[in-house]
Amino acid sequence: MLQYDQVWTDEFFRVIDADGVLHRRESNSIEFKAKFDWADKNFKSVVLKTAAAFANRAGGLILFGIEDAPHRVIGITNFDEVDDAEISGYFNEHLTPSIDFKRHVFSVNGIDIGAFQILESRTKPIICQKDSPKTHDSDIYYRYSGRSSKIKSGDLRQLLQTQKDLEKKLWMDLLAKVAHVGVQNTGLVNLATGHLDSGQNNFILDENILNQIKFLDSYSVQQNGAPAVRIIGDVDRTAQVVERNKHIFEEDIFSAFIENRVNGRAEDYFSSIFSMNSEIYPIYFLFELSGIEEDKRHDFLEEIGSRFKNKSKVVSRLALDKVERKAHHYAINNTEHGIERAKFLQALESGDDIVLNTENDCRFFMESLFSINAHQVDLEEVRRHLGTILNSYYPFSKDNLNFVFRWSLAFIDNLYFK
Template identity: 30%
Template sequence: MAKPRRTADIAQYASEPFSDQNLATIFRFHPENPHRLITRESGWIEFKQTFSWGNRAEYAKTIAAFANSRGGYFVFGVKDRPRDVVGTDLAKWEATDPTTISEFLNQSLGVEIEWEGHVVEVRGLKVVVLYIREARRKPVIAAQSHKSHLVEGEIYYRYRGRSQRIRYSDLQNLLDEQRRDDQAAWLRVFRQIAKTGIENTALIDLATGHGLGPGSKFYIDQESLSHLKFIREGHFTEKGGAPALRLVGVAAIVPGALIQPERKVLVVRNIHLPEIIEGFLNRTQVENPLQFIKQVCFETSAYLPIYYYANLAGIDTLEKIAKVVEGVNTTSSSRKILLQRLVGQDDLSSPIPGANSREAGKRRREKLQALLNLELSGGDDSETVSSALEAIRCLTLEQIDEGYLNPLLLQWFGKYYTQEGFPDRFRRAIAHLDRLRYRPPE
């Protein structure tokens, strides 16, 4: 079988990655040596002799490269030179929970990576084969640094058996391809509108919750929203009893008198880290506070404001917040850490450094005093701001001046958030403020 280069070939591999035909393409043997492969590492195959969770950062780099390319196979149990099938230690593989692998990949790469793994018997030997699917949206960007293998902010691509930083031309092609896919999706929408007729078409404005079209309005009830999932056509899956709803074609117009009061209309929009942070610092009265809490479960860090949004939703106990988080269908580590925060592992405060502390402690002590004296500003340099963020965690509830701190943090967020080492300090600082000000009593 030819390598999966053409679109049809790629679709075949993606739909049946572990079929006998596809596995036979990977395991092609030398005619005179029953255990030696003639298959080489390529843009879609990587061989490793053993599987070890200690090498997970190295694996994540290759997995990111496959996801940014056309997908590919990661095979454990094949020597490098010569490429003999020797089998792998299944105990190490079976001791590693697939959920743990997914959590690490999601946290390290910032998006959910789709993969499948199976133990395959080849010439009487057991090997582990992972299939990594092509990412739905590209590029996949490293969200964290791990040793020398994974560097935060870098994009990896697959080149003839090697996973390395993407070249400019390939990145440009990747972005152009994503743009073409988006344009094609828009064209499909426009064709459907033309087929249906503009007079019979209405759109949902996710910024207002209203329907746009002749005489049409859509209202989503607060109580119903938690049971509603929007899905892509062709990607319908329902797991663990989680309800999913696909809206097709027609939405009935309900007389306004049946939905009272109008305040129940829920504003639905894309919520990500900037919206969570800015909503908290601006003390925005968001229409869907529970969705902000749920979104934290999908972010790369669980140390984000949650109690402010629980307060907006009228939730007054930690148990009720935990139920909201437990209802989120994800295996991400952020959800796990968030639940740990809710049962007590949530104290982010730092002790005030003593007068004779080391240099870093002295800087933090100085910045704490500067905060109390309202002396810091949005024009401070990054080193000053980093020490100030550490100092914020020394503040007590009585010392918090939201009118001064929140605008200052907003300026620092816009100016320095992308700098190395800054995001974690910033998130923990505002999570500390959120905990002091809005956390329900035990």
């Protein structure tokens, strides 16, 4: 589960420009809302739908105080006016089984942003059990990129099979542990109630104590008055320091390719791509930067734990990559669009100045990239122009331009690194 703390906040909101516009898109795990108006039935219903979709996928964050198109950070002042019990009661009234959520307030440049963190449900699917203005009884909602929609049949089958496999694994793991320690030495903890039954003794773990239990993720010495961990005696060789996963967003993948620099492990980037709705992202430069040889790439991806079906699509690209066949969609010909693409292609090949004054300019430039010859065009020059597009125009006002941008980066990645 992602930790929505100051580290996450700094990473997510670092791409705000001087006008307060946040250069991030809504995604599988992020939704933006300009206001927080719990008294409005339509507003509550939209939040309900998004919450159900997040819970059925991998969880997510609904951020209040960010406008739509462009995503300007405006903040909110009334986030604490509604009690958690009222919100939870509304969710429980309309959804079954119940969903879990947390509330956060992020301070961004002195502006307060409210957030609902919707936790991934351990018992899926979450089903609507009562109509609301934007949801209907018996519907199951799922998160697709920046939209919450009724689940597709294929995703529903996948969800049910995943739940079945998970329950089977939990039983097998439990029985294996019982067999290892012996039935007489086995106790049970009810995670819902905190009740611990050890056979001879019964305990109740207070919720406050449960909240204080943390995983040791590093060995440290005291610095600047911070808590310290001192290891006394021999440490088992199997003990490991757990490295915290980096928060990788779609824009971070784009920036990493354009700048040829990663801010984290290749595993973190691929885990993020696995959770997306599409497998079309630049991936081969990640292998290159990480020194992963071609014959080891398949095993490397397979060893990254992920329950998302997009993982298999990413792995399949190693054998047959449909990105390579995309060029004929954006031909250089005598049509109006073909002529515009040809102008940018010629400028790239000759090293002439390229000016991108509008989103249309960006579109034709990106489409021209599907026709370049790697031996005739400097990769760094291409990256420089793509960086201008990312910093000046992303996210685009039209979804189809976001699509072309993602595909053009994947195509260049294939061309130079595969």
